[in-house]
Amino acid sequence: MKTCSLTQAGRAAAFACALNCLGFAAAPARAALGDTATVPAGAAQRSIGGGAGRVVSYVDDNGTTINAYVGSAAGTVFAYTWQGPAQPNVGALLGRYAADWRSAAAALHATGRNGLHAARVDGAQVVVETAGHMRAYVGRAWLPAALPAGVSVGDLQ
Template identity: 55%
Template structure:
């Protein structure tokens, strides 16, 4: 097994936290999406990757998307859901491998990540926390 060094997140809250608890510093103010059902806030992490944070109208963070030259600090973004993600990723090691994309779907968290060196994209979300009528496909 190998380890991957990732840049530290600048100061995101984690999935399941509230937007009010985030310490995003100079990031933009939240932008309402989907008729106000979702708030999105954007930041650029230390590695130059753009990270979008999605929260429900109550402020609970239910998803992140990212795009950029590095993979964001997933343990920081996933917070309490990191252990579940790692368990799912470990189970997936016994199956088929795609060098450029991975998907870990657990009952509590889903993480999709892919790309090639210096061009990564991905998203993570809490299926049970998606606001009514919102799907992962709605997250730009």
């Protein structure tokens, strides 16, 4: 039987809780990464990258502002950012890339390099950054291979 310190046990519990909260939060995504974008009623839009993409902003049922980044050429979602009092359902935002994220997060946790209040998970196809604490969450998720020409990771705010 493997034993672990209280610190390791606390980190494991926090990690399990975070994955549970991220995977099962309310307010489903309008479209997942890689899917054709849908624009919710009342959503604000603006152009980025010299017209290479657009940002569709809306507030979910929990009061969190979500920005969907949509490529102009294909009309697909290549990134999400969020900020607000509750985590969005990250698994729903990631869609078919959620399994990649979960396996990369588990590998990161196994090395002990995961953080309590912030994490960056580099999957094979998706990158997810999350941070915050109760009632103040921020994050972003993107598909590096799908970033349109003229749009950089720094534009995802």
